[in-house]
Amino acid sequence: MNRRPCPICGASDQTPLYEQNFHEGKVSLMERYLVVVCQACGFCYADLIPSQEEFNRYYEDMSKYEFGHKGGAVSQDHLSHFRNIVEFIEPHLASPETRILDVGCATGALLSVFKEMGYTRLEGIDPSPSCAKIARDLYGIHVTRCDLMNFVSPHTYDLIIVSAVLEHIVDLRSAVAKLRNLLKPEGLLFVEVPDAERFHCFLSAPFQQFSIEHINYFSRLSLRNLLNVSSLQVIAELQSVATFQRVTDPDLLVVCRPSGVSYSTIAKDEVSEKALLEYIDASYEIDRRVKEKLQTELARCNKIIVWGTGTHTLRLLGKSLDRSKILYFVDSNPKYVGKELQGRPIKAPEEIREEDLPIFISTFMYQDEIISQVRGHLALKNPLITIY
Numbered sequence: 360m361n362r363r364p365c366p367i368c369g370a371s372d373q374t375p376l377y378e379q380n381f382h383e384g385k386v387s388l389m390e391r392y393l394v395v396v397c398q399a400c401g402f403c404y405a406d407l408i409p410s411q412e413e414f415n416r417y418y419e420d421m422s423k424y425e426f427g428h429k430g431g432a433v434s435q436d437h438l439s440h441f442r443n444i445v446e447f448i449e450p451h452l453a454s455p456e457t458r459i460l461d462v463g464c465a466t467g468a469l470l471s472v473f474k475e476m477g478y479t480r481l482e483g484i485d486p487s488p489s490c491a492k493i494a495r496d497l498y499g500i501h502v503t504r505c506d507l508m509n510f511v512s513p514h515t516y517d518l519i520i521v522s523a524v525l526e527h528i529v530d531l532r533s534a535v536a537k538l539r540n541l542l543k544p545e546g547l548l549f550v551e552v553p554d555a556e557r558f559h560c561f562l563s564a565p566f567q568q569f570s571i572e573h574i575n576y577f578s579r580l581s582l583r584n585l586l587n588v589s590s591l592q593v594i595a596e597l598q599s600v601a602t603f604q605r606v607t608d609p610d611l612l613v614v615c616r617p618s619g620v621s622y623s624t625i626a627k628d629e630v631s632e633k634a635l636l637e638y639i640d641a642s643y644e645i646d647r648r649v650k651e652k653l654q655t656e657l658a659r660c661n662k663i664i665v666w667g668t669g670t671h672t673l674r675l676l677g678k679s680l681d682r683s684k685i686l687y688f689v690d691s692n693p694k695y696v697g698k699e700l701q702g703r704p705i706k707a708p709e710e711i712r713e714e715d716l717p718i719f720i721s722t723f724m725y726q727d728e729i730i731s732q733v734r735g736h737l738a739l740k741n742p743l744i745t746i747y
């Protein structure tokens with residue numbers, strides 16, 4: 360792995376804050392990364408990460424299974440989140456004739472909210488192979504299968520949306536410069552990213568914000584620094600929240616526009632490092648508590664079934680989750696069913712037969728959903744172990 364210079368100011372002087380380990384398992388993209396803070400501008404980001412090309416291949420592989428089971432329709436949580444976004448952007452738009460591009464639009468659900476409100480010139484791009492068809496079938500919206508850096512358009516846009524995109528990108532400055540080139544001179548860029556200033560106020564599973572996919576941790580100032588170096592000026596900013604299932608995450612919404620001024624100085628961000636250290640401390644404390652609870656529960660059982668084979672389970676395997684007690688794993692994702700984890704098979708939920716064995720539900724976000732699946736759809740009587 361090459362060292363990653365600061366994606367905002369380019370400096371290479373950095374201090375490590377935390378090492379995130381993904382361990383071996385089904386995630387082959389990387390085993391660990393370092394969360395660091397740039398000594399020059401204060402931006403916090405992940406270092407020792409793969410190249411953008413490797414991330415792109417990983418996302419393409421993941422997306423094959425993404426939208427299959429629900430036909431691409433989004434949840435009510437997503438829909439209300441998208442309505443909040445549109446409510447924030449709309450006062451800045453001139454007319455329903457506004458030409459809008461959503462970059463990383465998935466199945467086009469956010470654009471469909473604009474469509475409901477009478478906007479007609481809507482298009483999206485997304486690298487996932489299934490998105491274009493679903494967007495056309497569900498909403499009648501045109502989506503091109505493409506990533507941002509390879510996108511060539513015959514025209515420029517009045518509004519470009521990048522929602523939940525910038526936190527995934529390795530080379531941020533090139534991406535923002537590309538977005539600016541796709542804008543009309545009076546156009547607007549909308550950005551939504553997780554708000555790292557408030558990670559510690561919205562805790563769920565420990566260290567969850569340092570996921571495989573999220574490699575940039577923005578504060579209000581660091582996002583402004585990034586936009587300013589591409590001569591984009593922030594005209595509206597909102598610290599908001601987004602709730603999905605039982606998780607509420609802090610997010611940051613910004614509208615900016617091209618400015619004639621080129622900003623040569625970057626203001627030092629003094630907030631991010633302190634906020635992330637608070638988040639890391641709080642995560643250690645939750646980690647200690649849930650591992651203790653799991654140990655107590657496991658002491659009462661001989662064998663268990665573990666539901667979930669993601670990062671959450673991989674972090675627990677070993678010291679906290681004794682492999683010899685696991686009969687097998689269960690995962691709803693067909694991608695993993697039939698494979699093995701640590702020498703134990705991964706089965707589909709419908710294959711659970713041993714109704715006397717406890718099922719350990721190894722997830723924060725989907726805990727409630729899985730409980731109702733076990734008791735409802737599957738009608739199983741197994742004792743359940745939960746740690747949240």
Ligand SMILES: [Zn+2]
Nearest residue numbers: 365368397400
């Ligand atoms: Zn920097």
